[in-house]
Amino acid sequence: MKSDIKLFENGKRLDGRRPDELRKIKIEVGVLHRAEGSCYLEWGDNKVLAAVYGPREAVPRHTQNPLRAIVNARYNMAAFSVDDRKRPGPDRRSREISKVISEALEYVILLEKFPRASIDVNIEVLDAEAGTRVAGLTAAAVALVDAGIPMKDIPVGCAAGKIEGKVVLDLGKEEDNYGDADLPIVISPRTNEILLLQMDGHLTPKEFDEALDLAIKGCHEVSKMQKEAIMKKFEKEAQ
Amino acid sequence: MNLEKRTIVIPSQLLGDVKKDKAGSGTFIENGKIYSEVIGVLNRNKEYINVTPLKGRYNPNQNDFVIGIVMEAMQSSWLVDINAAYPALLHVNEVPWDVEFGETEKYLNHGDVVMAKVLSVDQEKKLNITLKDRNLYKVKGGNIIDVEPSKVPRIIGKKGSMISLLKKYTNCRIFVGQNGRIWIDGEDKGIKKVINTIELIQKESLSYGLTNKIENLLKNDAKDVQ
Numbered sequence: 001m002k003s004d005i006k007l008f009e010n011g012k013r014l015d016g017r018r019p020d021e022l023r024k025i026k027i028e029v030g031v032l033h034r035a036e037g038s039c040y041l042e043w044g045d046n047k048v049l050a051a052v053y054g055p056r057e058a059v060p061r062h063t064q065n066p067l068r069a070i071v072n073a074r075y076n077m078a079a080f081s082v083d084d085r086k087r088p089g090p091d092r093r094s095r096e097i098s099k100v101i102s103e104a105l106e107y108v109i110l111l112e113k114f115p116r117a118s119i120d121v122n123i124e125v126l127d128a129e130a131g132t133r134v135a136g137l138t139a140a141a142v143a144l145v146d147a148g149i150p151m152k153d154i155p156v157g158c159a160a161g162k163i164e165g166k167v168v169l170d171l172g173k174e175e176d177n178y179g180d181a182d183l184p185i186v187i188s189p190r191t192n193e194i195l196l197l198q199m200d201g202h203l204t205p206k207e208f209d210e211a212l213d214l215a216i217k218g219c220h221e222v223s224k225m226q227k228e229a230i231m232k233k234f235e236k237e238a239q
Numbered sequence: 240m241n242l243e244k245r246t247i248v249i250p251s252q253l254l255g256d257v258k259k260d261k262a263g264s265g266t267f268i269e270n271g272k273i274y275s276e277v278i279g280v281l282n283r284n285k286e287y288i289n290v291t292p293l294k295g296r297y298n299p300n301q302n303d304f305v306i307g308i309v310m311e312a313m314q315s316s317w318l319v320d321i322n323a324a325y326p327a328l329l330h331v332n333e334v335p336w337d338v339e340f341g342e343t344e345k346y347l348n349h350g351d352v353v354m355a356k357v358l359s360v361d362q363e364k365k366l367n368i369t370l371k372d373r374n375l376y377k378v379k380g381g382n383i384i385d386v387e388p389s390k391v392p393r394i395i396g397k398k399g400s401m402i403s404l405l406k407k408y409t410n411c412r413i414f415v416g417q418n419g420r421i422w423i424d425g426e427d428k429g430i431k432k433v434i435n436t437i438e439l440i441q442k443e444s445l446s447y448g449l450t451n452k453i454e455n456l457l458k459n460d461a462k463d464v465q
Binding site: 056115230 | 269274279295296364442
């Protein structure tokens, strides 16, 4: 889709970022009282709240697995999170995102420790500005750590994309709407395994490799912020 | 007093090599390296690398003494919440009373509190508890507070040093369940003191020489009262 908006000017993007620069990220751990673990995350103008409940006995009973726990991630966008009011409730898009996030989290959680249990992860998007699924997963991962759930790694997500023929990191709203491609990924930063990869738009194989490398680099940057936020909370508790 | 702090580790943090150390609780091994699996405190002894979790559900073990809250009375058993990931089953055969079939509600009902022992934990983590042991009974009166289950050992202290201190200086009866529930009974003043002290222990659970610190505090407090 072409538009009149110029997404690039003198090598800078619309919001003044360099092509390989992330938006501003703020992570707060343990914001909810009643949840076992929680996290509030601001990623540019995205505002995401993640809460973890459990491990607890899975209901209804037929969903239980006698050998391991199940992960129920629920991604939900608030009606007021976008410019035009979003019809509340789950829709096709949010169900898909819930599923891919659940599967990404299942890979890192040590599920065998909690047979018959479910681990419920609620991701609430309060304000959306493009890249909410990776923001949601990044927040969910921090909330899981805060809940004391045993994990192999803290997963982290980041997106790359193509605007005006150039591969850039972490698309903003206009870039997502008028750009050529969007490639959100989630990795396990310790091993560099890819846990989630989706793509919207078109990339040549060469551009794809370039975008993937860029997104992985971005993931590692976000991962550092996640770990800092977790350490900050628990070291403060320990004084 | 030693003000040295313990190291806090987060999941996926590299802790050591299997060639040099053995992986203890709270850790996992991948490709010959030892990593932490939970947010917790690093505990390195001669042989093992352990991580004591800072948060998380109570992990039931056989013969643990726990405080449970009855969730439901069924025909021949009760479902009891013991703060674990799963509800525990208390069968009529495991209570000291002679209960007729279908009359479980006469003895224990929703909301009642019991001190119990974990009878068995099976592979599927099905939990059974019992009231047939010394000093186990239905709780009447007193207060119950919740603490982080991983901090229970600190509240009990080495060989019960911390808990006997609390009992000595506050004249309260205290029962600490392994599942992070604590029952306190005594005079209002004493109960308040115990709750405040336990809060302090939780807050400073990571510092060394805590038992001495608490003893001094309680001693001074006792003087003020006199």
